[in-house]
Amino acid sequence: MSERYEPPELEELVGEGDVTPDLRRADALLRTVPAPPELPPSLRAPMPPAEPVRLWTRRRAFVAVALAATLAAFFFGLGTSIGGDDFEAVGTYAMEATTDGHGASATLRVGRADADGNRAVRLESAGLPTLPKGGYYVLWLEKDGEYAGTCGTFAGGEAEWTVSYDLWAYDAWIVSARLPGRPPDEAKEVLKVAIA
């Protein structure tokens, strides 16, 4: 751990006047704890929260259970007939390489929201180059041409996260490559797809 900076004595910091026990206590604590980090650009605003959970009436719950059972039977049959994994997608996006993406591609699947508003997002990428040690890819959402929220980080290949965004309120999914030692605003966009 790096050596911590030691500020001047309290009396010098506050100038003339009484040094009360309160001042001394606050001073001592500030000298004890490390500096809090500055928020990186990705955390300067809270991610957009999902709609609040609503309590279900018994009637709505019954209808939902019946519907879920029907859908489960349907998708079981469908899955049995066409094969594939058990990820139940309500939206699928083909991400295409940008000019910095050098021919990479990815399929992004969005799962059904659970009762709390969380939903799984699965990304299967191909052709993304292995980044230098300490580098990583970031999947994020764009709105009005601006960063709007991070979904997760990955090293390439397949990855899955749970998010609580209202995903259809955004304009695009983007994958950026973040290189070690480089600031986030220098991350290059490598994959992108518009959210219809």
Add this chain to the structure above:
Amino acid sequence: MEAAERDALLIEATGRGDRAAFEELYRRFARPVLAMALRQLGDNGRAEDATQDTFAAVWRSARSYRSERGSASAWLYAVARHAIIDRARQRVEPAVETPVHEPSGEEGPDEQVEATWLAWRVHSAVERLPERERVVLELAYWSGLSQSEIASYLDVPLGTVKTRTRAGLARLAGLLDEVRE
């Protein structure tokens, strides 16, 4: 209204779906949460993810907060701690950047918990200070700048820096008492 009481009202409003209250909570606690996540997880990428996990959990579970069971700060600390532990248990992704807080190797588990809680209290309290006092204290204690350099940086007289430092420390002492438990 005391800061602790205000935080409790913000959590309760968040539980009713008030996004403005949620955003204010975020502004107050995002840095303390990120600081705790960095300390526990050791890399920036996972710490950022854990910070987002924490506030997603705050949004989802604010309805369950009961002010009579404990302070808002302690509740948020617990939510953050759980989110960070969950993130720590997940598959370890590649290291993302140079670790900011290396484990000291000298603290035992109890000391680590105590140090984490102390840092949370101090960081949360600092975030509640008026901007001009918060900036002066952060520069004085954590930047390595002398007070003359701070005065020059902020373009204010040296006496003003000392006055704001004194006022900030006094206010901080009161805020630290509020978030003690």
